[in-house]
Amino acid sequence: MYPQVTSLSLNDCDQKMAIIESLLSLTPSLMHLTIVGNSNDLFHGSRWEKFIQTKLLHLNKFQFTFQSNINVNHDLAGLESIIQSFRTPFWIETKQWFVTAMCVQHLSVINLYTINDCASKINFRPNANKITRSTASTKIGQEIMQTVREISLDINEMQVDLTEKAKKSAYCFYNRLTKLRLQIYENWPDGSLGLLSSFIDLSTITDLTLDVNIVENDSSNITTGITALLQQASHIKSLVILSHTLSLHTICSIISHHIKHLQIPVTSIKDMKLILNQFDHLFSVSFTFLCKSIVSITEITELLVTKGIDFTYHLTQFSLNLWLSMNKEEFLNSC
Helix, strand or coil: CCCCCCEEEEEEECCCHHHHHHHHCCCCCCCEEEEEECCHHHHCHHHHHHHHHHHCCCCCEEEEEEEECCCCCCCHHHHHHHHHHHCCHHHHHHCCCCEEEEEECCCCCEEEEECCCCCCEEECCCCCCEEEEECCCHHHHHHHHCCCCEEEEEHHHHCCCHHHHHHHHHCCCECCCCEEEEEECCCCCCCHHHHHHHHECHHHCCEEEEEECCCHHHCHHHHHHHHHHHHHCCCCCEEEEEECCCCHHHHHHHCCCCCCEEEEEECCHHHHHHHHHHCCCCCEEEEEECCCCCCCCHHHHHHHHHCCCCEEEEECCCEEEEEECCCHHHHHHHC
């Protein structure tokens, strides 16, 4: 027995429920439990309820994400059959642990996850093929979504037809986000900014990550779209660009004056010098090397000394991190 354990996380857990029960029986004082698992028999709310009521009497926070190819229909009736055992007074009233079952019709798996007040980060899939059922009421679901601080989504999945656009008012409005990650693998679809702003308050975003994988010849509409996004999301201070395809010229056209912390890919010392000469308002820059590592940064340090800029740096095999006119502690305070 391990009565001193009050918090436990099980990640990438592929064990059956019986094994998990045996393990958790050794932690009777457990108060916080997080499980990420992929076994079919984890989907039974009645079994969890009985086990918690007899073995985990002190448990007050239970977070889980289960994924499985459980044999049910991928429709509302099938999802309802999964969450029905989580609709008892124990789950809804006593513990107030609400769950959602979700499937994307062209995929074989079903996801079951808690939506309690710790849901600070989500992967958002707005496409029409997503089906969900939840034990939370619409009001409770909206209240819970106010705790979300970070969203990741594929911008190309935002290409919606008129039917989907008519449904967009059903999306939760996220008005407390601080971090937004956009995956752009094809182009920047027309109307994407309007759709984004229909369910996200862009004025609260402070950190933007752009994961871009497109042909450089197709980058003009992406430049226009991202520029418009940065104009509307005027409180963004940190910009991370992850790309092997965008040219430095395109990247430079995206960087706005209110960006203070920048992470971009480079191929040479010349690229780094161009950024440092062109953007003198940055507090920090992280250069990630696309090809071979850059052994010597003498030209960079000499440039900063010539410009009269105080700096601290950290060089690794894959990147160069620069803190400009401040030490690391001041940098952290500026985030």
